[in-house]
Amino acid sequence: MVKSFYSQVGKVIVKVIVKLPAVSDSPLFPGLDHMRRPMKSIRALLFTSIGLLVVVLSSLFSQEKEIPRDTSFTLNNTAQKVTKQYPHAKLVEAKLPDGVTCQEDIVYARYGERELHLDLFSPRGKGNELSPAVILIHGGGWRSGYRQMEWPMAQHLAAHGYVTATVEYRLSGEALYPAGIYDLKAAIRWMRANASKFFINADKIAVYGCSAGGELAAFLGTTGDMKKFEGDLGYPEYSSSVQAVVDVDGIVDFTNPAESAKDDDPKKPSAGKSWFGASFKEQPEIWKEASPINYVDKSTSPILFVNSSLERYHAGRDEMIAHLNKLGLYSEVHTIPDSPHPFWLFHPWFQPTLEHILKFLNKRLK
Numbered sequence: 001m002v003k004s005f006y007s008q009v010g011k012v013i014v015k016v017i018v019k020l021p022a023v024s025d026s027p028l029f030p031g032l033d034h035m036r037r038p039m040k041s042i043r044a045l046l047f048t049s050i051g052l053l054v055v056v057l058s059s060l061f062s063q064e065k066e067i068p069r070d071t072s073f074t075l076n077n078t079a080q081k082v083t084k085q086y087p088h089a090k091l092v093e094a095k096l097p098d099g100v101t102c103q104e105d106i107v108y109a110r111y112g113e114r115e116l117h118l119d120l121f122s123p124r125g126k127g128n129e130l131s132p133a134v135i136l137i138h139g140g141g142w143r144s145g146y147r148q149m150e151w152p153m154a155q156h157l158a159a160h161g162y163v164t165a166t167v168e169y170r171l172s173g174e175a176l177y178p179a180g181i182y183d184l185k186a187a188i189r190w191m192r193a194n195a196s197k198f199f200i201n202a203d204k205i206a207v208y209g210c211s212a213g214g215e216l217a218a219f220l221g222t223t224g225d226m227k228k229f230e231g232d233l234g235y236p237e238y239s240s241s242v243q244a245v246v247d248v249d250g251i252v253d254f255t256n257p258a259e260s261a262k263d264d265d266p267k268k269p270s271a272g273k274s275w276f277g278a279s280f281k282e283q284p285e286i287w288k289e290a291s292p293i294n295y296v297d298k299s300t301s302p303i304l305f306v307n308s309s310l311e312r313y314h315a316g317r318d319e320m321i322a323h324l325n326k327l328g329l330y331s332e333v334h335t336i337p338d339s340p341h342p343f344w345l346f347h348p349w350f351q352p353t354l355e356h357i358l359k360f361l362n363k364r365l366k
Contacts, residue, residue, distance in 0.1 A: 074145075075091060075345065088348070095155065100155060110233075116183055121163070128199065131199060133165070135165050135205065136208050139250070151166060169184050177286070178229055185220065188220070188239075190234065206244035213248075219290070219295075222300050242301050302330040303324070307333070308336060308341050
């Protein structure tokens with residue numbers, strides 16, 4: 001807003017300068033043509049000075065309000081890493097399918113001047129029929145990544161009859177745990193509050209996440225409507241519960257040594273330490289609190305695990321499934337053989353992953 005203000009001020013001043021008469025044009029100074037050239041120089045100097053002032057003020061403001069960005073996890077650098085080990089791997093491209101509409105940059109929540117956005121993909125041509133919905137949560141170690149990384153999956157799910165939303169949430173460089181939890185629960189409530197507008201069946205909402213996003217999806221599925229994690233964003237009158245969870249290679253127990261034993265070097269904090277603001281040794285209670293496995297009860301949503309062949313990303317999975325089984329709750333596990341951690345972003349692993357997800361969601365939501 002301040003940046004916009006400075007820009008508007010600059011435009012007004014420039015208009016005033018443009019309208020200033022040259023000295024020779026002024027009725028107060030008739031015949032002083034010899035002063036026209038100096039006045040033009042003064043006018044040019046004023047233009048330049050005001051322009052520089054606006055640019056500097058706008059730049060200073062944008063620097064103050066700039067959101068921290070960690071670019072350690074992007075499509076390009078991930079592709080470079082993956083193709084070294086799997087030369088046949090190819091990134092899945094985002095391409096809007098026939099029969100699917102897209103609405104980008106919808107604001108679903110605000111913290112002061114900070115806006116949180118989602119991109120919505122909807123199946124077209126179903127009249128007034130309501131569709132189940134899926135919220136997609138990107139990965140990146142709770143500190144990197146961006147919602148557009150999940151566009152291909154969102155687009156394919158929309159082509160199969162789901163309203164899908166790729167959601168922005170605050171990462172650890174901007175706000176520590178549980179800020180991201182508050183954001184995502186607000187996104188679920190936003191979906192319910194706007195269900196009639198976007199032809200969503202508010203009783204059939206699933207969450208999908210990959211890596212860190214998978215952990216967050218599992219957390220949402222085990223803490224529905226738990227006041228402690230609701231936050232104070234919009235639509236508190238709506239439920240944040242979900243009817244199904246898809247966890248793609250996301251851990252569910254932060255206290256597992258595969259995740260909690262990484263902070264031997266203070267100069268290289270783990271993703272968990274960056275997310276919580278403290279190592280497991282420093283504040284184990286936070287690591288335990290943030291673990292989805294500790295909230296499994298009879299209200300836990302059905303869950304699908306789709307995993308790579310790397311064991312460290314299964315931390316807590318088998319123990320959580322054991323808890324679910326004791327309670328008679330539904331779960332599935334599928335392992336994609338010989339696959340890297342970000343397999344869901346690449347061919348040839350994308351298609352089998354999509355098929356597992358569709359079978360699960362169709363069974364639970366349709």
